[in-house]
Amino acid sequence: MSGKVVLYYFDGRGKMESIRWLLAVAGVEFEEVIFSTKEEFQKLVKSGDLLFQQVPLVEMDGMKLVQSKAIMNYIAGKYNLYGKDLKERFMIDMYAEGARDMMDMIMALPFSGEKRQNQLDSLECKAKVCSLPAYEKALSNSQYLVGKQLSCADVSFFEASLMLEELFPTILSAFPNIQAFQKRMKAIPAINKFLQPGSKRRPPPDEVYVKTVMEILSHLFK
Ligand SMILES: N[C@@H](CCC(=O)N[C@@H](CS)C(=O)NCC(=O)O)C(=O)O
Structure with a gap:
């Protein structure tokens, strides 16, 4: 596993957006692997990297992190965004x-x-x-x-x-x-930058995003 931070999610906000925000504020560069089909998502599930068969998944510091709150807490702790005591x-x-x-x-x-x-x-x-x-x-x-x-x-x-x-x-x-x-x-400055067009911040969900998520997670929408 490289030293890069890699985010695995859909091409939208969902449960990944707060993680994107926190990384941006911490000044951490990250790459993203985006799923747009059920097959792509299933491939990741089959790889065994998703402890609970759910995304968000964040590859960081040699670990495969899942559970969005735990991920947020890890980033906050690491980058001094988690208080003094x-x-x-x-x-x-x-x-x-x-x-x-x-x-x-x-x-x-x-x-x-x-x-x-x-x-x-x-x-x-x-x-x-x-x-x-x-x-x-x-x-x-x-x-x-x-x-x-x-x-x-x-x-x-x-x-x-x-x-x-x-x-x-x-x-x-x-x-x-x-x-x-x-x-x-x-x-x-880091927030101002993240708010500018062209950053990795995602727009509000549109029809395409909703349709894609519903197709990929069709087992949850029966
Ligand atoms: N508690 C988890 C929930 C994650 C979650 O519900 N992920 C959805 C996508 S936003 C998912 O992958 N669902 C697939 C499934 O539950 O089968 C977290 O906060 O990370």
Whole structure:
């Protein structure tokens, strides 16, 4: 195995996008192996590299990493994005998990068929009433969500806040601290670079992406 970092996933956001974000913020270059057919995915399953027969898979440091949260935690720990002690790490996990809850709901939307509008309404309500106020409060006297330095929680929440705005363009209007946070995050060079066209950041899912994933994972959509 080479020293390169290689990501194996579909050509879209899904559960890999937060990993792309974190690697980009950590300044780690990576390559990607993209599946566009069921055969390509099955080949990887048969290789035995997918411990649970699921992607994301990340090849890194001589290991074949699976389980997206574990991968994120490994990258965060390695690149000093995981706090200074166990208590900070807990807080980071807590805020990162809250961001992930919102992103999981967003990720599921294109696959929710006729339930889409209900799920969209429920997401908007949850975000406005439960999630965003918690982040607004955490950012009231602090530059970062936890402690005095950037962490993976900031990166995940920033990603979630952008995804929410794609769906509900004015959703942050009642949250000035989050708006200021977004501004600070956008000014970080690695983030600014990742936000530019031509980076490895993926756009919101389109019909082609949804169709491809449903074909490749057809066993889950029966
Ligand atoms: N807990 C796992 C879930 C991974 C997961 O559900 N992966 C999907 C694609 S996004 C998959 O490969 N599913 C195939 C299957 O479950 O058979 C993680 O977070 O990595």
